[in-house]
Amino acid sequence: MDFLRPDTFAEALAVKAERPDAVPIAGGTDVMVELNFDHRRPSALLDLTRIAELREWTTVDGRLRVGSGVPYTRIIEQLGAQLPGLAMASRTVGSPQIRNRGTVGGNLGAASPAGDTHPVLLAGDAVIEVASTRGTRMIPAAEFYLGVKRNALEPDELIAAVHLNATPGPEQFAKVGTRNAMVIAVCSFAIALHPAEKRVGAAVGSAAPTPRRATAAEEFLAGELDWAAPEPLLDSVKRRFGELVAEAASPIDDVRGSAAYRKHALAVLARRTLGWAWQDHLGKEARECA
Amino acid sequence: MRVNVTVNGEQRQADDVWEGESLLFVLRERLGLPGSKNACEQGECGSCTVYLDDVPVCACLVAAGQVQDREVRTVEGLADGDRLDPVQEAFVEAGAVQCGFCTPGLVVAAHDLLERVPQPSDPEIREALAGNLCRCTGYEKILDAVRLAAARR
Ligand SMILES: Cc1cc2nc3c(=O)[nH]c(=O)nc-3n(C[C@H](O)[C@H](O)[C@H](O)COP(=O)(O)OP(=O)(O)OC[C@H]3O[C@@H](n4cnc5c(N)ncnc54)[C@H](O)[C@@H]3O)c2cc1C
Ligand code: FES
Ligand code: FES
Numbered sequence: 525m526d527f528l529r530p531d532t533f534a535e536a537l538a539v540k541a542e543r544p545d546a547v548p549i550a551g552g553t554d555v556m557v558e559l560n561f562d563h564r565r566p567s568a569l570l571d572l573t574r575i576a577e578l579r580e581w582t583t584v585d586g587r588l589r590v591g592s593g594v595p596y597t598r599i600i601e602q603l604g605a606q607l608p609g610l611a612m613a614s615r616t617v618g619s620p621q622i623r624n625r626g627t628v629g630g631n632l633g634a635a636s637p638a639g640d641t642h643p644v645l646l647a648g649d650a651v652i653e654v655a656s657t658r659g660t661r662m663i664p665a666a667e668f669y670l671g672v673k674r675n676a677l678e679p680d681e682l683i684a685a686v687h688l689n690a691t692p693g694p695e696q697f698a699k700v701g702t703r704n705a706m707v708i709a710v711c712s713f714a715i716a717l718h719p720a721e722k723r724v725g726a727a728v729g730s731a732a733p734t735p736r737r738a739t740a741a742e743e744f745l746a747g748e749l750d751w752a753a754p755e756p757l758l759d760s761v762k763r764r765f766g767e768l769v770a771e772a773a774s775p776i777d778d779v780r781g782s783a784a785y786r787k788h789a790l791a792v793l794a795r796r797t798l799g800w801a802w803q804d805h806l807g808k809e810a811r812e813c814a
Numbered sequence: 815m816r817v818n819v820t821v822n823g824e825q826r827q828a829d830d831v832w833e834g835e836s837l838l839f840v841l842r843e844r845l846g847l848p849g850s851k852n853a854c855e856q857g858e859c860g861s862c863t864v865y866l867d868d869v870p871v872c873a874c875l876v877a878a879g880q881v882q883d884r885e886v887r888t889v890e891g892l893a894d895g896d897r898l899d900p901v902q903e904a905f906v907e908a909g910a911v912q913c914g915f916c917t918p919g920l921v922v923a924a925h926d927l928l929e930r931v932p933q934p935s936d937p938e939i940r941e942a943l944a945g946n947l948c949r950c951t952g953y954e955k956i957l958d959a960v961r962l963a964a965a966r967r
Contacts, residue, residue: 525833527879556875559834560855573880619945621872622857705944
């Protein structure tokens with residue numbers, strides 16, 4: 525096995541072009557488990573932790589560009605106000621030790637259907653910036669997840685960053701598990717209200733072969749919400765929204781939960797998070813009118 | 815491969831390191847530092863917690879090559895010679911140690927918490943220790959130990 529240690533992103537792309545078999549390692553919280561248990565014996569590891577560019581964030585054209593190697597702890601502590609949904613999901617990942625190392629880039633690289641950041645990235649219209657020596661591609665999150673642990677990366681590509689709205693509307697994320705820490709989601713749900721465009725983002729995790737958007741639920745809700753003169757939500761709207769979210773899922777029975785339970789729980793999470801997000805929106809409107 | 819790393823303030827060198835090896839293996843088997851424990855090798859138990867550049871991490875999930883030219887501080891590096899660190903002392907006094915397997919990881923995690931939050935609330939203590947499992951104590955004495963160490967700061 526080779527251990528490749530580029531210092532810059534350009535160097536890393538050159539190495540990856542030459543060695544497409546090299547497995548990138550960022551926080552290592554997925555890769556090292558596979559190595560420790562002999563589930564994987566790559567011919568080379570490509571260490572990304574020496575690359576300063578991947579650990580930075582900047583604002584580009586009013587959008588936040590967050591480097592793929594920014595650990596969850598820093599997203600929570602330093603970007604929590606700007607990226608509430610991503611910070612909420614980050615807080616539920618593993619434990620402090622895991623959040624100190626684990627990255628959004630690694631979550632995307634692993635592309636587990638249960639990865640906690642995925643629903644938030646989908647609901648928030650995130651765009652994944654991937655790069656190779658051939659150039660850069662901007663992939664909308666909705667086109668990034670192709671199958672169970674399969675993503676849209678080509679063998680010579682690396683994830684550079686995720687781009688997100690720098691002034692998002694209300695966002696919420698919720699996850700079902702047996703404990704508050706160290707839990708792979710039984711199912712998860714993210715909602716993002718986009719008041720400026722009168723749109724809604726909604727996505728489910730751990731409830732289908734890939735994380736996915738609940739498009740029918742998004743459209744239904746966008747039509748029902750009165751953005752200009754917001755009022756408390758009708759129960760019937762919340763209930764219908766929950767039903768449509770559950771319908772978007774195609775879960776399986778497994779050790780963590782049954783398909784029926786997952787659908788039920790998703791409807792509950794959807795109703796609840798919608799309530800919180802709309803409450804945020806009402807609060808904001810009230811403050812702005814006062 | 816060869817790995818050069820600062821461990822507990824000392825420049826150390828490990829040779830013949832396999833490229834897929836973990837920092838935990840290097841510490842325990844190559845550098846003679848068995849304080850950090852190996853229980854799960856998958857980040858679940860926290861018994862291998864060490865500081866890497868001042869940030870607590872699971873040593874079992876760090877690739878050996880990733881610590882080249884970096885600084886690691888293990889439980890062995892907390893005491894000042896024969897004088898235990900106040901967190902270690904509090905664990906002893908509060909009876910927070912039974913079999914002791916989880917203790918090194920918990921001591922490092924608690925040490926980090928008190929560096930960041932000198933007077934933590936109970937929920938803050940629980941959250942900070944959520945990545946460390948103990949099969950013996952039922953955690954109450956561990957919480958007592960952290961409260962004691964905080965009170966003495
Ligand atoms: C104890 C424990 C608890 C966990 N709990 C959770 C949880 O609650 N929620 C959750 O979502 N996940 C959880 N995980 C999984 C893991 O922590 C996350 O998926 C994390 O985001 C991975 O990030 P990383 O930087 O550690 O990735 P790595 O392990 O370094 O990499 C993961 C994958 O992504 C690839 N990769 C990494 N960076 C790039 C890049 N820039 N370009 C291309 N490919 C790349 C790697 O080759 C690999 O295939 C847990 C893991 C452990 C060990
Ligand atoms: S041995 Fe590293 S977390 Fe259990
Ligand atoms: S004292 Fe035995 S595991 Fe904690």
